[in-house]
Amino acid sequence: MTKKPLILVTNDDGISAPGIRTLISIMNTIGDVVVVAPDSAQSAMGHAITLNSTLYAEEIHFDNGPQKEYSCSGTAADCVKIAIREFLDRTPDLCVSGINHGSNSSINVIYSGTMSAAIEAGIEGIPAIGFSLLDYGWNANFEASKPYVKTITEQVLKHGLPKGVVLNVNIPNLSTEHIKGIRVCRQARANWVEEFDKRKTPQGKDYYWLTGKFVNLDSGDDTDEWALENGYVSVVPSQFDLTAHQFIKELKSWDLK
C-alpha cells in the first residue's frame, strides 16, 4: 500500500476506556486514525441504534496522539453510522472495535456492542474486526494483546475480507509468554444460565438484577471457547446473513400456503 490506510476506531466501553486507548495507539503505528466512540459505556446494548432520540457528537482531544477523535452520545452502531455519514471524508479502509473489556466469544457475539460496531461497518462493505480481552476489569492489562491485534489487523489490510464477513477476535487473559498463538475457529454453542436476583425497593416493590453463568455446550476442539481455554487467541469469521440456508429445503416441504 503506497499511502496509509484510513482506520476507523470505535468501541462500546466508551472513549476513555483503556481498551480503546490501547487500540488507538496500535492503529497509529499502522494508518491514519479517526476515532468515533461512545461518550459513556454502552455494553450489552446488542445492535441497538438510536432512532427515537437525539444524538450528540463532537470533536474532542483526548491525548497528544495524531488521531482525530469524536465522542458520541449513542451506541457503538450509531458511532459507525455517524462516522461514515458525517465525519469521514472517504470510506475507511478498515474499522476496528474494542479492545473490549470482557469476552465476546461464542453466543456473546449476539449481545455485544463491540461486535455490533464491526458488523455495522461490514454491512457498509468495510473490512472490520472486533477485539476483546477476557478481562472485565477497567484496569485490565492489554500488554500481551498488542502484537496479536497488530498482526491480525495487518493481515486483514493485506488480504481484505469477503463481503458480508467480519472478524471476531478474543484474547485470553494471559501474560505474553503464556499465549500460544492464534487459532481460526467457529463460534461455540453455548448459552447463559441466568438467575434473577429478586429484591424489594424501600417502598416494597419487586425488582430484579440479571445475573448469570456462561455454559459451554460444545465439546468441539475447533471452537473459540476451546481455543481460549487452551491459551490461544481465537479468530471467528462472523456474518450478518442470518439465513439458515441448510434448513430452507426442509422448510419448503412444510404445509405453508
Place this chain on the structure above:
Amino acid sequence: MTKKPLILVTNDDGISAPGIRTLISIMNTIGDVVVVAPDSAQSAMGHAITLNSTLYAEEIHFDNGPQKEYSCSGTAADCVKIAIREFLDRTPDLCVSGINHGSNSSINVIYSGTMSAAIEAGIEGIPAIGFSLLDYGWNANFEASKPYVKTITEQVLKHGLPKGVVLNVNIPNLSTEHIKGIRVCRQARANWVEEFDKRKTPQGKDYYWLTGKFVNLDSGDDTDEWALENGYVSVVPSQFDLTAHQFIKELKSWDLK
C-alpha cells in the same frame, strides 16, 4: 398433541401495542398463553439486555382473555429471559414475538427487538417465531395477517424447528385478497443509506436525528424482499451461529501465528 401447548408471547412495541394484542388473541385459540412483554416500546434495541440497571416486572390484567400477563421494564430479550427463569412453571413449547408494527425483513433482522426475543428463545432451545407486518403505524390493520400467523404457528408446533434455527416472518401490508400466500426465503442483501439531520439546540449545541432509506442490493427472486414486493408472506429461517463457515478454510491460510 393431547394437552395444549404452552406458548410464550412477547414483542418490542410494548404490551399495549395492537400487534401483540392480535397475536395473543390468535395464540389463545391454539394453546395456553403467557405474555411477558415490555411496558413501553423498545424498538431498534437490537439484542440489548439489561445488565447495569434494575428490572421491574409485575403481573397485569389487560383484557378478559384467558392468558396470564406480565409487563416488564426491560427489552424484548430481557422479557424472554425473565419469563423462562421467573414466571413460567415449565419450558414453553413455543415462543412467538410480535406482531411487530413494521418490517423486520432483510438486514433489519440485525436491529430488531422482535427477532432478538425469538433468537433469545432459540438460544434456550425453544422453537420461536418473530412476526412483523409491513406497517409502522400504531393503527396498522392486522386482519389479513391472522390466518398466516395461525398456519405458520401450527406448522412449527407440528414439525418443531432444528436447534439453532428460528423463523423470521414478514407480512405484506395488503388486504386478504391481495396476499398471494407464503414463501420460504433467504435474507436479502440490503442496507440502510442513512442521513443525519443536523440541527442546533436552542443553546447552540449540534445534535443529530438519524434518518435513512432502505436499499435492496439483491436482485434474487428467492429473497424476503422479493416475496414481500410480490405480495407474499416471507418466512426466513434465521440462525444465531454467526460463523461464516465457508470462509474458515481461506482464513486458515493467512499468516496468523
